[in-house]
Amino acid sequence: xxxxxxxxxxxxxxxxxxxxxxxxxxxxxxxxxxxxxxxxxxxxxxxxxxxxxxxxxxxxxxxxxxxxxxxxxxxxxxxxxxxxxxxxxxxxxxxxxxxxxxxxxxxxxxxxxxxxxxxxxxxxxxxxxxxxxxxxxxxxxxxxxxxxxxxxxxxxxxxxxxxxxxxxxxxxxxxxxxxxxxxxxxxxxxxxxxxxxxxxxxxxxxxxxxxxxxxxxxxxxxxxxxxxxxxxxxxxxxxxxxxxxxxxxxxxxxxxxxxxxxxxxxxxxxxxxxxxxxxxxxxxxxxxxxxxxxxxxxxxxxxxxxxxxxxxxxxxxxxxxxxxxxxxxx
Amino acid sequence: xxxxxxxxxxxxxxxxxxxxxxxxxxxxxxxxxxxxxxxxxxxxxxxxxxxxxxxxxxxxxxxxxxxxxxxxxxxxxxxxxxxxxxxxxxxxxxxxxxxxxxxxxxxxxxxxxxxxxxxxxxxxxxxxxxxxxxxxxxxxxxxxxxxxxxxxxxxxxxxxxxxxxxxxxxxxxxxxxxxxxxxxxxxxxxxxxxxxxxxxxxxxxxxxxxxxxxxxxxxxxxxxxxxxxxxxxxxxxxxxxxxxxxxxxxxxxxxxxxxxxxxxxxxxxxxxxxxxxxxxxxxxxxxxxxxxxxxxxxxxxxxxxxxxxxxxxxxxxxxxxxxxxxxxxxxxxxxxxxxxxxxxxxxxxxxxxxxxxxxxxxxxxxxxxxxxxxxxxxxxxxxxxxxxxxxxxx
Numbered sequence: 124x125x126x127x128x129x130x131x132x133x134x135x136x137x138x139x140x141x142x143x144x145x146x147x148x149x150x151x152x153x154x155x156x157x158x159x160x161x162x163x164x165x166x167x168x169x170x171x172x173x174x175x176x177x178x179x180x181x182x183x184x185x186x187x188x189x190x191x192x193x194x195x196x197x198x199x200x201x202x203x204x205x206x207x208x209x210x211x212x213x214x215x216x217x218x219x220x221x222x223x224x225x226x227x228x229x230x231x232x233x234x235x236x237x238x239x240x241x242x243x244x245x246x247x248x249x250x251x252x253x254x255x256x257x258x259x260x261x262x263x264x265x266x267x268x269x270x271x272x273x274x275x276x277x278x279x280x281x282x283x284x285x286x287x288x289x290x291x292x293x294x295x296x297x298x299x300x301x302x303x304x305x306x307x308x309x310x311x312x313x314x315x316x317x318x319x320x321x322x323x324x325x326x327x328x329x330x331x332x333x334x335x336x337x338x339x340x341x342x343x344x345x346x347x348x349x350x351x352x353x354x355x356x357x358x359x360x361x362x363x364x365x366x367x368x369x370x371x372x373x374x375x376x377x378x379x380x381x382x383x384x385x386x387x388x389x390x391x392x393x394x395x396x397x398x399x400x401x402x403x404x405x406x407x408x409x410x411x412x413x414x415x416x417x418x419x420x421x422x423x424x425x426x427x428x429x430x431x432x433x434x435x436x437x438x439x440x441x442x443x444x445x446x447x448x449x450x451x452x453x
Numbered sequence: 454x455x456x457x458x459x460x461x462x463x464x465x466x467x468x469x470x471x472x473x474x475x476x477x478x479x480x481x482x483x484x485x486x487x488x489x490x491x492x493x494x495x496x497x498x499x500x501x502x503x504x505x506x507x508x509x510x511x512x513x514x515x516x517x518x519x520x521x522x523x524x525x526x527x528x529x530x531x532x533x534x535x536x537x538x539x540x541x542x543x544x545x546x547x548x549x550x551x552x553x554x555x556x557x558x559x560x561x562x563x564x565x566x567x568x569x570x571x572x573x574x575x576x577x578x579x580x581x582x583x584x585x586x587x588x589x590x591x592x593x594x595x596x597x598x599x600x601x602x603x604x605x606x607x608x609x610x611x612x613x614x615x616x617x618x619x620x621x622x623x624x625x626x627x628x629x630x631x632x633x634x635x636x637x638x639x640x641x642x643x644x645x646x647x648x649x650x651x652x653x654x655x656x657x658x659x660x661x662x663x664x665x666x667x668x669x670x671x672x673x674x675x676x677x678x679x680x681x682x683x684x685x686x687x688x689x690x691x692x693x694x695x696x697x698x699x700x701x702x703x704x705x706x707x708x709x710x711x712x713x714x715x716x717x718x719x720x721x722x723x724x725x726x727x728x729x730x731x732x733x734x735x736x737x738x739x740x741x742x743x744x745x746x747x748x749x750x751x752x753x754x755x756x757x758x759x760x761x762x763x764x765x766x767x768x769x770x771x772x773x774x775x776x777x778x779x780x781x782x783x784x785x786x787x788x789x790x791x792x793x794x795x796x797x798x799x800x801x802x803x804x805x806x807x808x809x810x811x812x813x814x815x816x817x818x819x820x821x822x823x824x825x826x827x828x829x830x831x832x833x834x835x836x837x838x839x840x841x842x843x844x845x846x847x
Contacts, residue, residue, distance in 0.1 A: 177821035212818070216658045221820030231660040239651025258659050 168192035168341055169214070169310050174223030176209050183209045185364045186223065190357075191310060191341035196332060198355035199345040200437060205361040207345035208238060208314055214343060215312040227310055231259060234308035234340070238315055240299035244288030248279060248298055251287055252305060259306035266305070273301040276334075277327045293324035300328060304335045311335050313344035317351060329354070349434040360437045368440045372433045379431055379439040380452070381410040386426035397442055401435070408439045410452055474734050482741070488757040489746055494546075494570040496754065499524045500539040502531040503551030513549075517577035520570045522547070533557065540612060542788035543778060547571045549607070558607045562614030563781040565622045566752045575609065613698075613781045621696070624689035625776035626749040629769050631685050632708065635678035636715025637722065637739055641732040644670050644723035648814075657815045667811050671716045678712055699779035703786050707775035710796040714768045717803035724810035743769040771796050 170190040176183045184206045191197050191214070199207045212218035213225055215235040227233060235241070242251050249270070256266035274280045277297040287295060296316055304311055313332070317325045336342050344355075352358050353372045360367040360375065368375045384407045389398050398407045407426065431439065446452035465472055499522050501509035506527040513522035525545055528535055536548035536559055546567040550557040558575065560568045614621045647653040647670075656666055689695040697704075718739060726732035746756065747769035756764060764770050771792040778784035786793070 175820075179821045181821070212654075217654050217817055219817040219819050229660075230658065233658060235655065235658045237651060237654045239654070241652055241655030243652055244650060255659075258661055260660070 198352035201361035234303035500545035505551035520574035640719025698783035
């Protein structure tokens with residue numbers, strides 16, 4: 124099983140955050156502890172603890188925990204319908220948890236980029252940012268200075284007088300992220316910031332994320348791109364609302380049970396049920412106690428055992444969970 | 454083409470609000486218009502003053518050209534001033550002042566259709582009376598009419614709108630329509646746009662109080678509606694010569710109350726609409742009855758009683774009265790207070806409902822159920838995770 128080095132923790136030590144009001148701790152589950160344990164870095168953080176959310180009759184999040192430490196980038200990964208958006212909405216305060224505990228800074232210290240980018244298409248780039256800066260209480264001088272810097276770095280200076288509705292998807296996402304971090308939040312929550320964004324703009328987005336983290340923000344973003352998640356300090360993998368694996372990318376990779384092989388053709392039989400395509404090859408996962416070393420297949424035809432990457436590890440984690448539920452794997 | 458037709462029907466079936474509007478609205482309009490669409494005023498309320506006030510009821514007894522006079526008050530001790538006050542304060546459509554050489558008939562011109570009906574009925578009364586006065590046989594009502602002539606040929610005066618101009622009564626009413634249009638339609642569109650563009654979720658997590666967002670959304674429309682109102686009044690007065698005889702302060706107070714109601718309605722509509730199309734549909738459903746039943750086009754007294762009660766629920770009915778009464782008849786606040794009281798009550802109810810809805814609008818989305826289950830049961834409603842079929846998570 125994957126290691127879980129960090130659990131949800133309470134507000135940062137040292138009392139209230141800059142900005143005035145006390146941090147918010149939503150705890151509909153009265154059995155939840157008053158303060159969560161600090162994370163392994165000792166710095167504390169914001170996050171969710173054993174949070175469940177229902178959407179009508181469907182359980183969208185099932186006892187999911189996450190900690191977002193200051194200065195750390197956390198990636199939430201998973202396929203469509205995994206619960207990524209629900210998790211981020213809970214963290215940002217847009218979704219109330221059904222049970223569990225949410226710990227977040229006061230609302231003025233949160234920056235949130237929803238999947239829709241949260242921008243007004245009939246306002247210009249500058250007008251959108253001016254609204255956001257004013258709503259978060261920035262002075263005109265602060266707003267001018269920060270907006271100019273971010274727009275310049277994101278390559279949007281020339282577009283500052285364009286209507287947001289006329290921007291490309293990538294430009295809109297970059298602008299949405301600037302709007303979310305213009306007030307230098309303690310917690311920055313980004314819902315799929317890089318979806319539909321070209322590689323150059325993705326690099327700009329990563330600069331903005333890194334800038335926020337080095338400035339002390341706890342950054343939590345969701346993505347379907349596991350190569351992107353590998354750059355995060357902590358990864359939370361979700362599947363159908365359940366927490367599949369949590370840890371650093373290396374920890375998640377190291378924690379997969381069994382071995383992984385690369386083969387040219389999709390294997391038949393039981394092996395085929397644990398195989399998936401990666402590029403021009405197939406990956407085959409052999410749970411502990413099975414595979415070519417223990418079974419009839421052996422030799423070069425079985426394919427070499429390879430070191431999995433994060434994408435492989437998350438897939439294996441999903442398959443392993445299925446086997447555990449079926450009672451075939453301990 | 455068949456596929457296209459099937460698709461359209463499927464979409465239509467799921468858009469129940471549009472479907473309801475397509476089916477219910479025509480029927481509703483037909484019924485309402487059928488009962489409401491009448492310019493015919495059949496009863497004229499009359500106030501009689503002067504020493505022979507008691508005889509007026511007998512003289513006006515009967516139906517003249519389809520119009521019946523209903524003497525609602527008789528004050529032998531009162532004179533013309535009292536009679537004018539009765540008209541100004543809306544207690545009668547017509548007043549008869551006796552005691553002079555000739556009786557004076559005063560007609561409220563601000564009630565355009567009632568005034569026209571009164572003139573027609575008075576002419577009918579005279580037609581009945583003349584043959585009797587000339588020694589002919591008395592027909593139905595003729596004797597009474599002839600007795601009326603014995604009081605002297607009446608001197609008819611039309612007050613408040615002497616030329617019976619349509620513009621004089623329409624423009625004060627149109628001011629109300631402008632306020633409804635901006636207040637209900639434009640406001641509801643402006644608010645629901647936040648939901649449609651996805652910025653509502655952003656607002657919900659920003660450090661803005663519900664009150665700030667609420668007022669921030671409606672104040673611009675309040676200003677726009679006020680400017681619109683000023684333009685309509687200026688054009689009405691300058692170009693159409695509509696008089697403004699009453700107190701601007703009383704008019705402004707009425708407009709303020711009415712705007713609160715309409716802006717609240719706009720927010721309420723937006724809070725139950727998922728998109729601008731739905732908001733427009735609902736706004737039209739709110740707007741149309743107000744235009745048709747508020748007395749703006751058809752006199753309230755002409756609307757069948759079974760439908761008229763709807764008119765008395767609509768805010769425009771009351772603003773229409775306030776607007777016309779203040780502009781044309783200089784009616785004071787003391788006579789209009791029931792209208793103001795109703796608008797204030799309606800405003801309080803609607804704004805409270807709108808605020809509650811708006812608060813829910815901006816609150817974090819609630820979790821569907823608060824079930825405590827052991828971990829590992831998520832996705833119970835979904836197909837099981839692939840494990841029997843290969844997949845590429847990227």
